[in-house]
Amino acid sequence: MSAVRLICFDLDGTLIDSQNQVHSRVWDAARQAQAAGLHLAICTGRPALGQTKAYAEHLDPTGWHIFQGGASLLNVATGQDLSMPLPDGALDYLKAL
DSSP states (O other), X not given: OOOOOEEEEOTBTTTBOTTSOOOHHHHHHHHHHHHTTOEEEEBOSSOSOHHHHHHXXXXXXXXXXXXXXXXXXXXXXXXXXXXXXXXXXXXHHHHHO
């Protein structure tokens, strides 16, 4: 059996509370997990903007994070983005539905 190496955190109701705040114990636990060799990442439906990106940078400033429900993978340190655009015509098709 392999050990856990990556923990992904949802934001709303998991990492952040109803006041859009992260309790200091969460950050303390995150640092302990990193010290134990775990990688931590945001995995959210939100885009990588504003406070959402700041949470990712605080959780792991050099790592990869998952945004927009998996449509966007972003390394917050380098800005490298592994997002894929919708194929031609897909948006028009979705609007028609």
